[in-house]
Each structure stands twice: as C-alpha cells, then as structure tokens.
Amino acid sequence: MRPFLSQVRTELALTSRQGEQLLVSLGIPLLVLVFFSTVDVLPTGTDDPVDFLAPAVLALAVMSTAMVSLGIGTGFERHYGVLKRLGAAPLGRGRWVAAKVTTVLAVEVVQWVVLVAVAVALGWSPPATGWAAAVLGALLGTAAFAGLGLLMAGTLPGLATLAAANGLYLVLLLTGGMVVPLSELPGPVAAVSKALPAAPLAAVTTGALTAGGSVPPWAWISLTAWAVLAPLAAVLTFRWE
Amino acid sequence: MEVRDLVIRYGDLVAVDGVSFTAAVGEVTVVLGPNGAGKTSTVEHLEGYRRASSGRVRVLGLDPVADHRRLTRRVGVMLQSGGIPTAIRPLELLRQYAGFFPHPLDPEHLLDRVRLTQRARTPFRRLSGGEQQRLSLALALVGRPEVVFLDEPTSGVDLDGRDAVRTIVAELRADGVAVVLTTHDLDEAERTADHVVILDRGRVVADGPPEQLMRDAAGEDLLFRAPAGLDRDDLARVVGAPVEEVSPGEYRVGAAPDPATVAAVTAWLAEHDLPLGDLRAGRQRLDDVFRRLTAGEPSSGAASAATGRRANRARRRRGAAG
Numbered sequence: 204m205r206p207f208l209s210q211v212r213t214e215l216a217l218t219s220r221q222g223e224q225l226l227v228s229l230g231i232p233l234l235v236l237v238f239f240s241t242v243d244v245l246p247t248g249t250d251d252p253v254d255f256l257a258p259a260v261l262a263l264a265v266m267s268t269a270m271v272s273l274g275i276g277t278g279f280e281r282h283y284g285v286l287k288r289l290g291a292a293p294l295g296r297g298r299w300v301a302a303k304v305t306t307v308l309a310v311e312v313v314q315w316v317v318l319v320a321v322a323v324a325l326g327w328s329p330p331a332t333g334w335a336a337a338v339l340g341a342l343l344g345t346a347a348f349a350g351l352g353l354l355m356a357g358t359l360p361g362l363a364t365l366a367a368a369n370g371l372y373l374v375l376l377l378t379g380g381m382v383v384p385l386s387e388l389p390g391p392v393a394a395v396s397k398a399l400p401a402a403p404l405a406a407v408t409t410g411a412l413t414a415g416g417s418v419p420p421w422a423w424i425s426l427t428a429w430a431v432l433a434p435l436a437a438v439l440t441f442r443w444e
Numbered sequence: 445m446e447v448r449d450l451v452i453r454y455g456d457l458v459a460v461d462g463v464s465f466t467a468a469v470g471e472v473t474v475v476l477g478p479n480g481a482g483k484t485s486t487v488e489h490l491e492g493y494r495r496a497s498s499g500r501v502r503v504l505g506l507d508p509v510a511d512h513r514r515l516t517r518r519v520g521v522m523l524q525s526g527g528i529p530t531a532i533r534p535l536e537l538l539r540q541y542a543g544f545f546p547h548p549l550d551p552e553h554l555l556d557r558v559r560l561t562q563r564a565r566t567p568f569r570r571l572s573g574g575e576q577q578r579l580s581l582a583l584a585l586v587g588r589p590e591v592v593f594l595d596e597p598t599s600g601v602d603l604d605g606r607d608a609v610r611t612i613v614a615e616l617r618a619d620g621v622a623v624v625l626t627t628h629d630l631d632e633a634e635r636t637a638d639h640v641v642i643l644d645r646g647r648v649v650a651d652g653p654p655e656q657l658m659r660d661a662a663g664e665d666l667l668f669r670a671p672a673g674l675d676r677d678d679l680a681r682v683v684g685a686p687v688e689e690v691s692p693g694e695y696r697v698g699a700a701p702d703p704a705t706v707a708a709v710t711a712w713l714a715e716h717d718l719p720l721g722d723l724r725a726g727r728q729r730l731d732d733v734f735r736r737l738t739a740g741e742p743s744s745g746a747a748s749a750a751t752g753r754r755a756n757r758a759r760r761r762r763g764a765a766g
Binding site for chain 1: 491492493513516517519521523525526527528529530531532536537539540541542543544545583587
C-alpha cells in the first residue's frame with residue numbers, strides 16, 4: 204500500500220505542476236462551457252444552450268484527462284526513461300497502473316466539481332436521477348480513453364504521442380457530440396462517430412443529465428466495447444522503453 | 445554475483461559473446477571497455493532489463509530476469525541516462541522511491557551525502573549535468589541495496605562530483621555492498637576498482653585485480669612519449685630492440701626495462717635534441733593494459749556500436765524489450 208500511495212502522491216504533484224495539462228483538462232472544457240452558453244450560436248437543440256453543453260463538457264473533461272493528459276504525460280515518461288527506472292524499483296506494474304488510474308480519477312473529480320458549479324451558476328438544473336448513469340458512463344469512458352492514451356504512449360515516440368493525442372482530441376471534440384450535437388452532423392460522419400468512443404460517452408452524459416432525456420442503447424454498447432478493447436490493446440502492445 | 449557464458453544477441457548482432465566473471469560483496473567490480481563493447485548490455489541483463497540468448501547468471505542467487513520482482517528490493521540501479529521526470533524536485537524524488545522500500549535511507553540525509561541539500565527543491569531539468577548524475581546515484585542507494593549497478597556514474601560529472609561519487613562508492617564497499625560499475629574512464633577504474641573486467645567487442649579480454657592486470661601485462665618493455673613520427677628504425681638499431689609507435693607520440697620499446705635500455709633511449713633522444721615525456725619502465729598504468737588489449741581494428745568498434753544502435757531500434761520496433 205505504501206509504494207502505491209507514494210506513487211500517487213508523486214503523480215498528483217507532477218500533474219498539478221504541468222500547466223499545459225491543466226489547460227487541456229480544465230481550461231478548454233471551461234472555455235467551451237462558458238463561451239457557448241453565453242454566446243448562443245451552436246445548434247444545441249435545447250432552449251438554453253447550457254442544458255446541452257454542461258453534460259457534454261463533462262464528457263469532454265473525461266476525454267481530456269484520460270486520453271490527452273495521461274497519454275502525453277506517460278509518453279514523455281517513457282521517452283525520458285522514467286518507466287524504465289521505475290521498472291527497477293519494487294513498485295510493480297499493477298501498482299503503477301493503479302496509481303495512474305487513481306490520479307486520473309482524482310483530476311476528473313476536480314474537473315466535474317468545477318464544471319458542475321459553473322454550469323449551475325449559468326442556469327443548468329440537471330435531473331438528480333441521472334447522476335448514477337452519468338458516473339457509470341464516466342468510469343467506462345475513463346477506461347476507454349485511458350486505454351487509447353496508453354496505447355499511444357506505449358507505442359509511439361514522445362512527440363508523436365503529443366501530436367496524435369492532440370489531433371485525435373480535436374477530431375473527437377468536433378465529431379463526438381461534445382460541442383455540436385450528433386444530429387447536426389452529416390449522416391455518414393455521425394454513423395462513424397457512434398462507433399468511436401467520444402460520441403457514446405457524450406450520449407450517456409447528455410442523455411442521463413437532460414430532463415426527460417434517455418441514453419440510447421448503442422451508446423452503452425459502443426462505450427463498453429471501447430472500455431474493454433482499448434485497455435486490452437494497450438496492455439498487449441505497451442513497451443516500457 | 446556470477447555471470448557465466450552470457451550471450452546477448454540483437455537480431456544478427458552479437459552484443460555480448462560468452463562473457464563470464466564474478467562480483468563479490470564488499471568489492472567494487474569495474475566493467476571497462478570502449479563504446480560498443482557490450483558493457484551496458486551486460487549490466488542491463490544483470491538489472492533484469494534484457495533477456496540473455498544463453499548463459500547462466502545469478503544475482504544474489506537469483507535469476508535477474510525471471511526473479512526480477514524479488515530482486516528489485518535488494519538491488520540499486522543507476523541508469524546511464526534519464527529515468528527521472530524533468531519537473532520533479534530532488535527531495536520529492538527520493539521520498540517517492542523511499543516509499544517503495546521497507547527500510548529506506550532518510551531522503552534528507554541521503555541528499556546531503558550527494559551534496560544536493562541546497563538544490564532540494566530545484567526541478568530536475570534545472571540541475572547541472574553533475575547534479576543530475578549525483579541525484580541519480582542517490583536514487584540507487586535509497587532502498588539500502590545489497591548490490592548496486594552504476595552505469596557510467598561519472599560521465600559528465602565535474603571533479604567535485606567525481607570525488608563525491610568515489611566517496612560514496614568507497615562507503616558502499618565498506619558497508620559490504622557489491623558494486624558493479626561500468627566506465628570507459630580508465631583513471632576512474634584504476635582508482636576505484638577491486639576487480640576489473642575488460643570487455644572488447646562482446647568478449648572478456650582481461651579479468652582480475654587492477655594490480656594483477658598491470659603486472660601480467662607489464663611484460664618486457666619500456667614506454668615513453670616523444671614527438672610523433674620518430675625514426676623508429678634508427679632507435680631500434682641503437683637500442684637493439686623493436687620500437688613500436690603505439691599511438692601518435694607514444695612508443696613502446698620491446699626490451700627489458702633495465703637501466704641500460706633506459707639510458708640508450710634517453711641518449712638517443714638527447715642526441716637528436718628531442719623532448720622526452722612520461723617515461724615508464726616496469727609498472728604500467730591500466731591505460732596501457734587497456735589500450736593493448738583492445739587494440740586493433742579500431743573502426744570495427746565504432747561500426748559495431750552503430751549496428752548496436754540500429755539493432756536497438758529494430759528491437760524496439762518489434763517490441764521485444766524486456
């Protein structure tokens with residue numbers, strides 16, 4: 204337990220010190236939420252844009268932290284030999300993965316608290332009954348996106364991980380129903396998006412946290428498949444050096 | 445620690461080709477050799493990172509790869525480079541690793557031992573090269589290891605830093621720790637080693653205490669430095685023994701280093717009005733032993749180092765890294 208806690212403490216300290224990671228994990232979701240809630244230019248399909256944007260940026264925050272921050276951070280740790288050095292210490296892969304997951308979840312909790320507080324201040328009032336499904340979706344989404352982030356970090360060079368994670372983030376942000384609803388996208392694009400992990404996660408959070416909304420079955424199926432397959436692919440391909 | 449007939453191949457390249465040696469507790473074993481000689485491959489197998497193609501290796505009685513998890517508590521590792529997050533602070537790093545071991549050293553005291561107390565809260569990337577190496581050394585010690593592997597601990601370290609590293613190596617030895625250190629710095633090896641293993645192109649070319657290596661290789665000759673390109677034939681005729689230019693400006697006379705030979709050489713130099721530097725008769729420096737043992741085909745060493753790197757990349761692509 205002590206090695207695990209020691210690793211978590213270090214991971215949290217290093218995460219809090221990475222300005223660019225905080226920008227991606229908190230800055231961008233906040234900007235999207237505040238800007239598009241006050242400037243009503245998006246075809247959100249709701250009376251008040253915050254009703255769509257608040258649950259959508261909660262999904263975006265999960266993608267930011269689990270895929271982009273984790274992927275880039277781990278990619279550079281691999282690049283600098285940090286993972287190699289840890290491999291010679293009695294920490295073990297299991298506790299290392301557990302520490303990474305704990306750190307991601309801790310950051311996500313902070314993100315959600317801040318985003319929900321800001322959204323409520325902007326007039327959002329989600330149905331209380333939707334939180335269980337939203338949290339379950341976030342956990343599945345964390346597994347899926349962490350798997351993708353580690354898949355990139357464990358196979359690509361450090362800088363390539365940086366580029367790939369940011370590029371994928373931007374594509375999924377635009378096509379994943381996190382800023383623009385899927386219904387506004389061209390049919391084939393929306394169909395492809397449903398098979399990628401971002402749209403199902405956004406469908407879960409928006410479906411669960413919108414009054415009178417519901418989560419379509421395809422979203423649970425697609426998200427669960429990603430939550431299983433992406434970490435599996437990462438485990439099978441991850442290279443420590 | 446025992447290494448017997450260790451072979452490590454990267455694809456077609458044989459990086460380590462039948463290496464055998466032992467390292468005892470309370471001794472400093474220095475693995476010496478030019479770049480590409482197989483030093484790091486050997487040490488990385490002992491650390492559990494690389495699989496061996498064949499051979500039998502035991503560290504504290506255990507297999508370094510198969511029993512890696514059990515060994516991590518008892519072994520300290522200093523990588524040749526990297527291994528530390530750029531944003532971490534020295535004290536924070538030592539506390540992190542201290543948390544992994546059941547009975548660690550006190551991080552603050554350890555930081556003081558490597559003279560980094562003043563830099564306890566400076567991010568790693570802002571430390572000088574020598575400070576980074578000293579921190580990396582401290583990291584190898586934090587778990588009170590029984591065996592310590594130091595891969596090129598003094599490369600890029602200033603003189604003060606070298607003294608700090610030497611002092612710590614001496615303390616480890618006194619505490620009964622087995623220290624295995626790689627270097628291509630001969631001076632370093634001569635000062636710190638109880639036992640030297642010289643590798644060249646993946647093979648052991650010499651193995652023993654430094655004094656013994658120097659004695660064995662001393663032979664019947666005399667070494668001196670003088671301007672490059674002397675008329676060796678003329679000198680050889682006068683001295684009555686073959687004269688070889690080992691490297692530009694460095695000569696070896698193949699005759700017993702007795703006063704008569706020394707007199708003949710110095711007289712010849714005086715006659716030609718040539719300066720004489722660094723005359724050595726009898727006891728040689730490890731430098732000479734090393735150079736003689738690893739001499740010949742100088743270009744192949746560089747070529748095999750390059751092939752090694754290529755093979756490394758190929759291996760990484762295949763994902764076979766341990």
